[in-house]
Amino acid sequence: MDAMADTEIPTTTFPDGRSTVALAQGTWNMGDEPAARATELDALRAGLDAGLTAIDTAEMYGSGRSEELVGEAIAGRRDEVFLISKVLPSNASRRGTGEAARRSLARLGTDRLDLYLLHWRGSHPLADTVAAMQELVEEGLIRAWGVSNLDADDLDELAAIPGGDAAQTDQVLYNLAQRGPEHDVIPWARSRSMPVMAYSPLDQGRLATDPTLAALAEPLGVSAGQLALAWVVRHA
Structure with missing residues (x-):
């Protein structure tokens, strides 16, 4: 972590002009084991100290316990953090999206999310989810919204919905071993200056x-993990 603190972390810019660090702290599986709580809190706080100020969580992770953990980790430091959470598809109706967002905010101990994502597409119409996201932006409960796990056809449908072009990102599975998004999602996003x-x-x-x-990685003086992360940052 000390070495990272001396390294400039790359940033990414969203269509609305806001920027954040291109490496976020993920919290999937955090909050599941009470015995690991202290270690997980230390890890999140060390990440913040090292400049990893974007944190990604979701109401699904640990059935809300991940959000509670993040809330504890960022207590007193909220203004340092670019905070991302996600709504479950089963909650993503026009009314349910707002209710889920408020529950997430309560667990996180904050009054706003910097980015709120639809976790994946479910049975509720995208138009209803978009309308709910717009209402949350207008209320100041979220700064912006996006989607996750949508393919290019879904993104085309989203873009055709009134207000759908306000989506800031699509979060997808992508790494050196899982390169499917290169065929459709990444070209789609790049054509619209939207980061993946x-x-x-x-x-x-x-x-x-x-x-x-x-x-x-060895001749470069980095680890295999560092090389894999650098590749994703460059290609996503």
Whole structure:
């Protein structure tokens, strides 16, 4: 972490002009084990100290316990953080989206989210979710919104909805071992100057111990994990 603190972290810019660091702290599986809570809090706070000020969570993670953990970690430091959470598809009706957002805010101990994402597409019409997101922006409860796990056809449909072009990002599974978004989602997003957020950039840790990556990374003086992260930041 000390080495990272001395390194300039790249940034990404959203269509609305706001920027944040291009490497976020993910919290999937955090909050599941009470015995790990202290370690997880220390990790999140150390990340903030190192400049990893974007934190991604979701109401689904730990059935809300991840958001509670994040809220504790950022207490007293909210203004440092670019805070991202997600609404479950089952909650993403026009009314349900707002209710879910308010529950997330309560668990996080904050009055606003910097980015609120539809976690994946479900049975509720995208138009209803978009309308709810617009209302949350107007109320000041979220600064902006986006989507996750939508393919290019879904994104075309979203863009055709009134207000749908306000989506700031699509968060998708993307790493050196999982490159499907290169065929459709990434070209779609680039044509609209919309960044793609890549989740599981280390393929759930597998790339950090990949021997081929380690051999390529060694002459560069970096780890396999660092090389994999740098690749995603450059290509997403």
